[in-house]
Amino acid sequence: MIPLLVCDDSNMARKQVLRALPVDWPVSVTEAGNGREAMEAIRRGLGQVVLLDLTMPEMDGYQVLSALRAEGLKAQVIVISGDIQEEAVRRVHELGALAFLKKPFDENLLRQTLSQLGLLTKPGQASLGSRLAANTVISFHDAFRETVNVAIGRAAALIAQVLGVFVQLPVPNVNILEVGELHMALTDASNSKQLTAICQGFIGSGIAGEALLMFHDSEIADIAQLMQRQSPDYSDLEMLLDLSSVLIGACLSSIAEQIDVVFSQGHPQILGQHAAIDELIRVNSKRWKKTLAVEISYSLEGHDIRFDLLLLFTEDSIERLTHKLAYLMN
Template sequence: MDDAIPLLVCDDSSMARKQLIRSLPANWPLRISQAEDGRRGLELIRQGQGRIVLLDLTMPEMNGFDVLAQIRDEGLPAEVIVISGDVQQEAIRRAKELGARAFLRKPVDAAELAGALLALGMEPAAARPGAQEPQHLLPSVSFRDAFRELSNIAMGRAAELLGRVLKVFIRLPVPNVNLLEAAELQMTLADAQGNHRVSAICQGYIGGGIAGEALLIFHDSAIADVAGLLDSELDSSSHPELLLDLAAIITGACLSGLSEQLGIQLSLGHPLLLGQHCTIDELIRLNRPRWQQTLAVEISYALEDHDIHFDLMLLFTEDSVARLQQRVEMLHDLQDHRP
């Protein structure tokens, strides 16, 4: 493998890395390395293990934008293909401005990946049988990591839609996925509130043996700023309408993205404005009977250049976990790991 091209897969999700490695053209002359965050990815690139880099944007430690900037500033010999769930037009523009040779959406299409590699000058005819990385080096994937990656892709689709509506860039986090008892959920919701008063929209969903509730939490202080971005005048009568409109965009797009990936149809119930201007403690008191044990996906959105933050929590019932795990394993050939 002396003539193999060093290719680095840099993504915090083991499921994403596994999918990317499996999507690489068979028998191409590649020597594959992996990194779980941008900082480690840069180290490997400096060591010559990333002549070609498949780079995620949303990562801990150092995100993909920072990695691209550092590659450019240091003049490192790396050709970067960004493969991301953040598909906002501004994210694509920034990545290419920083030097990315191509931008592909997650989950990656194998034909599109092969085309991007060909555009870098790779020659499949030069491949030798056995040059591909052995299958036993594929990363193991837990259910929690897999579901975090599915949520990451769904989150990106919701951000792309919301960003177009508000004409802003949405900064995206790595989603948190945890199985929580009622008390732990209360602490998580309290962290989302901080010292602020909040308004929350709750919308139930069900389908394919899966059920839960989406909880969208806004700090009351940010509502007027969001109305300003929409050129809307805010009064007591329009406040609930604005919240419900935003919930329809964010929750609808996110659950649609999850439904598509899981191969199920989730039906959404009517959104409810829970305890307007209430505290988290009041919110928990009203809903505690429904939240005894929950698979919780937490996504904290932030609008760049605006002091606007809000949190989306997808709360799956305990009975849904086994069905979700079954769907994930069926779709992605994962080992049996409990969250």
Template structure:
């Protein structure tokens, strides 16, 4: 059997390959995005596909629609950090065999394959070599995949709170100097005025701040989703801002910390400003940020004008502690 692992993260591809049963005689193939995945499937390399959803070029939903529309009979198991109920329902409606959330263990995979009748323990010899496919994993890729899983957990909580579907991006992970961070903040904001909340966190040599930038044009739709009728007062907007920040920051940090096996203590949230241009927010708070490992995620609610950016800013001193933490994962 030809097995295709389709995921934009080299770290996730390596995790998935390691999770497959050792005594399963299959040939492994890999794709870095949905378009490559479809090409591999058309080449006969996708009898069974382990498919991520959030990918560049072509995402997992588009792959499933292509397979359905072209009547291609590859069997697909979706493996994703996007654990919103609507995501699962949509991929199952598009023909996926099953949906499992990241990160998944070898026990979970083995149980699922046995249930689907694709594998029986001990009946086959060692798995053949995958043809020298390069699975080198760099630290940045690991952080991006950790952020992907934590992002999905935060989105699931937000979707349940708002009764909507959260459109998830590919997390952006970079080590930034102060000037570059300012450019990233400007890019996230665009031309809009913003309201912003910052919350510090610390744990086992790792420290940083989580920053939520909420686009002011989003308050009206967010108020309707949260059941606030009538015009928005400044106090109501502040309440909505704090609710959103608590959900996004708290859920993301829990998901991230669990994967690093390092609990974080969170400080009190601080409102950096309301209805202000990003330049003013930066100038008023530039002393807070130095060279940093930055994780940037843009959350949007489908069919609503609700948009905000979550930035995780880890201190420069934290990077060596975090690199040590992920060594065993790499």
């Protein structure tokens, strides 16, 4: 039996990996939910082959690869990640990973990669543990968070190309908020004179909501410099609207593609003073008794720049999303 470690903070992602393993590959499977757990398992000899995610709490995949090198631990690592920036791929190879597969990965490509790396030994019987783990029931929250995780990785890759920087990806925060909690969160944002917020509505296949992207005003000049703005006629607001279209559009199109729907997107609009936030809530209050809220905070390596993306799905959308994600949750 080959000791195989599957490390990902998402139950769903680990389940997908386990289901994709060749059935005749003789492995004993250990699972880890973050890099710290992964390192403990590898030190105990449970990770001769490691299938490793990058974006995780406590200790991410980059830190695991660095720790393996620092401690001289021998593990054959294949990275499976939603962070598909060219720089991310380059870094993991530099840190010793043998291969990089992007999420959502192709089952045949995983087998092909294992074969090319000489990791598939003679056929045998996979451990009972791996089959039991593959039958784990996945919650809506976990399935949706992993869907968002893939989407923000796609968006980051585009932003990295536009700005010529490495985007540090967060673990997305997914919650169901009462309208009062949402009102408080948005009012706090609107009361800050240091923020510029851009709002863009979306709808499709019974799923609807608003995307809000918030920029810190003190960082706008630095963003303009990264975008190499040439014309004085290209205003800060036009630049932020363009950047918002790229980031929000990439996130929404990736979510739509994964759940097999098409979103119609409204034009991005600047949310000005407190009144504009109140108007947004007033118009949507009937459908926003409860809101599925996704918080994503992007930061740019080497720059004091961060922008926060908030995806708000109406209460009625949750049932439709659950139906669309059902095939991933079973």
